[in-house]
Amino acid sequence: MARTLVSTLVTALAALGGLATTTSLESSAATRALGGAEASPLMRPRQAIRYWTPARQAGAGAAELPATRPPLVPASARRLLSVPDDQRITPGGDDNGYAPVRRPYTGTARSRVTGRLFFVNAAGQGDSCSASVVRSASGLLVVTAAHCVYSVPEGAEHGQWHTNFAFVPAYDGRATGERQREPYGRWGGRRAWKPGAYTGLAGGDWNSVYDVALIEVGRRERTLQDAVGALTPLRSQGGRHTVISTGYPGVLGRKPYDGRDQLWCLARTQPARALAAVNAAVSSAATELVGKLETYNCHLSKGHSGGPWVVQGTRDLVGVLSAGTEDGEADGYSVANALNVESYGAIVKKADPRGVYDALSVAATGPTVPVRRGRTATVTATVTMRGLLAAAQVPVTLRVPDGAALTAVTGAACARTAQQAACAIDAVRPGHPVRLTARVRLTAGAPRQVPVTAHVTATALDPSQRDNTAVARIPVQD
Template identity: 70%
Template sequence: MPRTLVTTLTALAGVAFALPAAADRPPHATPAQPPIVPGHDQGWGAESSPLMHPGQAVRYWTPDKQAKANAADLPEILPSQAAAAQRRRSVPAAQRLTPGGDANGYAPARRPYTDAERSRITGRLFFVNARGRGDSCSASVVRSAVELLVVTAAHCVYSAPAGAASGSWHSSFAFVPAYDGRAAGERQREPYGRWGGRRAWKPDGYTGTTGGDWNSIYDVALIEVGKKARTLQDAVGAFTPMRNQGGRHTIVTSGYPGLLGRKPYDGRDQLWCLARTRPARMLGAAHAKLETGNCHLSKGHSGGPWVLQGTNDLIGVLSAGTENSEADGFSVANTLTTDSYGAIVTKADPGGVYDALSVKVAGPARPVRRGDATTVTATVTMSGLMAAAQVPLTLTVPPGTSLGALNGAACRPAERTATCVIDAVRPGRPVTVSAQVHVARDAKPWLPISAHVTSTPLDPSQRDNTSVSSIATQR
């Protein structure tokens, strides 16, 4: 049966539920495959929409218009797929990880949505598409200095309809955190209000061509919403964006599938799904995309968050998936890379500091007897608004010493150099890597130990990426 890959448009929201034991770190990283760190000449750039009037979008998206908002059209289901569509067996029972999950792997989230942090952070994004039709996507609040940024998929803000000479920006963006389409009153349906969009950003590598650029590694976007008495981030919280290049994770995703009239996939209920990811199997872009076969929706939740289970770490946004008529359905998310998310966040939040990694190496306070061993530590800190996965660290010791056991990261030691990869470094949570150092009997009185942490162009200063400390020795 052919595998038809499609993009989807519908909002995602956070969820309130009990999960299995949390996996509070990204997957184990292999030092031999450090992350790709693009330079400014490799897709580094962003484009912004015209300025919009947040108040106009807030007034436009009345409850009646919200109820009629739909997801974008999908390709026609082929006749050979019709029978499978009726059975809706897109995720085999053995692959469903979500307790109580349906044939798509999803289950209803627990109400009220305001009780769970993820539900408050994520909401439904309404907009008028390039053809003038009311649509919806998913979006979530992301940490920023302005505290007004919402992250979603680029095809939720920009597209080039079939036959169009160029792409166009969508308009009238209105973000509703923790949207509850079945609540009795407007205040309960929009517990944190309606936040109108002021400007949107996409990577300049995203063209918006027909089909939504489902194969684009740049399918990620940011929207700044208008100000209120308090910021959006202060009102509902925010996910921490995590720079990463994909891999194997356990994630939670949620959303509002938007097929009008099809309960519970009518855009009014939050659904959630638990999944394990793998590198995407297309276009050789495994370093920038994630894929899962545990969660699968048609016409739903594009732009929605993929969050590491047990954390608030946002590792990607939903970009595409197969139609749910296929027995081996899957969905795909774009990871937050330096040249995609990094390119747009530097434009959308120029006052924010992202990916500010630093390292400090320290040795023993007292001299080490020659012929003995001692322990040195390298502490890596993230001072910015972003977390980072698979952070490369190099430890080097001078002649007259050799490296022994290392702890705190996945390391590949040589005699005097160790190449390590730290699973994750989060803001305010330093990571320490320790190394045993053997001192030769003929070692010099002072032995310089150095550590270097690899950062990206998002780091405003590289001076603190290298640290040196000397060990005193004695006979």
């Protein structure tokens, strides 16, 4: 993904020449209006807590999967497998790629923040999905799939909100006793949000990049985030990652697929080309669905919708499980929606208005003593995230004027010309600045001061763009 972004930027530089090209691209991205968001009616958290008794939890179903097209089955497939043998990479994984999470689920951060989401669906039936706690200023937000909060009941013309949301972090349906089954208690939903573009039609917008939702739970003695921790949303348009997918699949009659166990699956992601191929058959759209990730290492089962895809070795939430093949089909796969500005950004601005999310900034420093012409100076550009999310594939541009030349840039993947470098930082996380180091050679025609300009791309979530550009000035000695 980084190589693709760098190639695109350097092609633009070569075609149009100079900073004007990347500036126009970045300006377009920064000023793109956030998509709309819709909120459910206010709900009573305590009512949901009382409603979801252990008996009702035991009787809850697993939410239906968004309708999907049958996948293309390779001619070499001789028997039905959810995930082919050579695609399973989860240690101890079964035919669907899943393995049980080690009990107790309170033992690791990833399993603590993942839970089972109970609700009464639009048809009036008890249902469940998977969900996880996500960083917010309020400390009360849970992220899941939009089809877990909103749908069009059979025979209806319009979508309806589900009701009586109750989130149980680290839920263990096989434990005895309420405290063991619900180690952090039951958290009732107060309000849900979905992107305005999500309609709930056609089985849940099976190919919609907007199948993501947020639920605010009620406040207790402390916030949900204080109680269990939270994942950090990773802003991206998809890409290639190694992720861990966790949740509560609930296929009836199959153990452990009854929604009582937390399961996990190790996966390698790629842009959702399988779904895009079907989409292209209907229209002449692009060959990839930007904003969606897919994997052939894990299968999607009912009840796992809304579960988190977390980048391995981090707490970065890169996707929310959305769609895939039905259980038992050949060449199984699953699809997640990336947390991009247009979908996640739209709803988090409404759900958490006090939160500052995509606040990227850059600072530039250079030598304080004059540098002779013909010699090389070092300039550092430091990119910082002050918001509540992380950002993947962050574009940064470095530029020098005539009289100077960039001879090397380290710290990111870059495409470089003499006067400009177009770079893509793999990820910028809150509290972990990323430094790019540039070597600048001063020619015989260098002016008395050589400005080195660093620019980091802003998005519509950034409350201020004044700190997205910085200049370091190299003093030149005659």
